[in-house]
Amino acid sequence: MLNIIPETNEEIAKIRQVIIDAFGRTEEADLVDKIRHSPNFIPELSLIAVENQQVLGHIIFSRIVIEAPQQTIPALVLAPLAVISSRQHQGIGSKLIQAGLSKCCELDHAIVIVVGEPNYYQRFGFQTASEFGLQSSLSIPDPVFMALELKPNALTNISGMVRYPEYFQEV
DSSP states (O other): OOEEEEOOGGGHHHHHHHHHHHHTSSHHHHHHHHHHTSTTOOGGGEEEEEETTEEEEEEEEEEEEEEETTEEEEEEEEEEEEEOGGGTTSSHHHHHHHHHHHHHHHTTOOEEEEESOHHHHGGGTOEEGGGGTEEESSOOOGGGEEEEESSTTTTTTOOEEEEOOGGGGGO
C-alpha cells in the first residue's frame, strides 16, 4: 500500500538517495538540500511516497515569486519530482503530484510553476507559462516552462518574470 506523507528528518538521507537514483546525478538532490535550508521551504509541501517503510519517491514545492509591473505575486515551484528508477512508470509520480497539488490548495496557494515534460504535466492542468505572459529568469525552452492556476483566474491579467532563487541556477 503506497502512502503519500510529509517528509520527516528521519527520511532526509533516504530522500537524497531516491533523488540521486532517479536523476543519476547529485544536482537535484543538492537543490532539495538548498531549498530545505532556505526561507522558501514549506515543510508540509515536501512529500514522500512510502511503501513497506521504503521511500520510493519525493516531491517538493517551494516559494517563488512572479515579478509583474507594480507588484510581486507569490507562487510555488514544483521541483524536483523523483521516483526511484525501478518503480518509475507505475503511477507513483502522478500520486505525488496529485497529493502535492491538493495540499497546495489546502494551504491556499494559487499558482504553481514547473519545468518538465509537457505531455506529462498537462494531464494535471499545467499549460505553457508563456500563454499566461510569463517568462523565466532561467534559460528554459518555452514548451517545458509551465504554469498551473490552482485558483480560477489566478494568472488573469498577470504577466512578468518568474524569479527563481539563485540556487536553481546550479541544476
